[in-house]
Amino acid sequence: MDMKNIKIMVIDDESIVGKRLKPALEKTGAQVETFEDPESALAHFYENPTDIVVTDIRMDKIDGIEILDRVLAKSGQTKVIIITGYATVEIAREALSKGAFDFIAKPFKPSDLRVIIERAAQDLTP
Amino acid sequence: MELLNLFKRSVSGKSGINELYLDHLRYIKLLENTRIIMNLFGDGQEKACGEYILDVHYVTAMVEETIRVLGTLVFDACVMRNHGGDALFHQWDDQKKRAGKILLSVQNGSWLQGSSGNEDPEYRLLKDVLNWFDPEKGDKKSSVMGFVREIFNHIMTRTCTVPFPFTDMPALAIPCQGIVHRIHFLPVGDETPLSGKSSVEASDCRPLRVMFRDSPQNAITSDSGLAHVRWAAVMNGPFMSLGFREGNRILCQVDICLSGERDGDYVFVFMHDRMIPEPLIPLEFSTSKINDGILAWCYDRPAAVMDDTLALLGSRLFSTPLGLEQILSDIRR
Secondary structure, eight states: OOGGGOEEEEEOSSHHHHHHHHHHHHTTTOEEEEESOHHHHHHHHHHSOOSEEEEESOOSSSOHHHHHHHHHHHOTTOEEEEEEOTTOHHHHHHHHHTTOOEEEESSBOHHHHHHHHHHHHHHSOO | OOHHHHHHSOBOSOHHHHHHHHHHHHHHHHHHHHHHHHHHHHHHHHHTTTTSBOOHHHHHHHHHHHHHHHHHHHHHHHHHSOSSOHHHHHHHHHHHHHHHHHHHHHHSSGGGTTOOTTOOHHHHHHHHHHHHHOGGGSOTTTSHHHHHHHHHHHHTTOOOOSOSSOTTSOEEEEEETTEEEEEEEOOBTTOOSOOSTTHHHHOSOHHHHHHTTTOSOOBOOOOOSSEEEEEEEEEETTEEEEEEEETTEEEEEEEEEOSSOTTTOEEEEEEEGGGOOGGGSOTTOEEEEOSSEEEEEEESSOHHHHHHHHHHHHHHHTSSOTTHHHHHHHHHO
16 A cells, blocks of 8 residues: 555654654655554544554553554554563564564664554555 | 583583683673673663664663673672672672662653753663763763773682693693693583594584684694693683683683674683783774783674684784793793
């Protein structure tokens, strides 16, 4: 699918992630929305589902696994990419077994995430 | 090879040999932990360039891991040299206090204050941690890397009470400008360290083969009339340790791991000031001065570069007088 038609949602309660990822991912031509509060993000997703969701796995209110479950329950077409931290690679593997498209471990370069996102975009049905 | 497996390998029943073997294993572990510290510092420096998406957990994990590994280094150093370790423990306490302040600032949220301009607080915190590591950014001894240097100052002055080396062990002899380097190999496990003239080339020990690859002469020779410099070596899977002492004092120690895995391989050298080290150390090495000599290390290089560097070091080490005639004369006195 053409990147210009792709909508991406980034969910991470660390403000630095959304702040830095938004301009970096917009370079692909995609439309990017960022959320620090996972509940607000899910509420927004129910109203306006996106093609790709990039979510941190460790958050206070709702963790990334629950985000994954709820997103896929609402929209099975959406590709969910999990951001993991230092000690959560095992949980990321669990996420893959539950249907996540891929995961990336922090710290990472935005260009590394862009590669995964472009792969996810190719996997989307037009 | 896992260190635990190396521990399980039997050595000769001689208690002195056991002592040398355990010292060899402890030193390997110490070098591996030192490498963890260097990798943490190097990784942090790379991330601090600003191109990465990181969060505060990356920084706090780095601080916690640093303190854990420093504690292991201090403990091992105090086992290897069992006196004079109080100062190290005091310094480790200071390091823990420094780390504790950083972690507390994250817990109470004060790390978020004082950000200026476009700098994210995560990056500012990371830079604070890197400044704590870097001896060039403050008090040299209170930095993490300065403290690691202090740990090596402590262990490189350890003394060995074992009669050293054991002259009935198999030896490699390398004539060199009026003296003969005799390298005695400690028996480890079922291996016969050297059993014939072609043993170096045929040896299973890759560090040994590589180190003497370019040496002008290497042969098993009987004692000649020449003065001997006696080295003790331990070959242990991918590891080799080679040491030369004047009495109880370490004058030169070379520790090598060549497994073919870039992440694990290293060559680490200590040379006492008396060994005239500068011309010996190939340019690929990083060096650091400590009280009585220099430390030099080479790692994170492609296998071919590691091989060439080690061969060059071996060739220089065993074809250079090194001021050994004077040292031998002092030993005889």
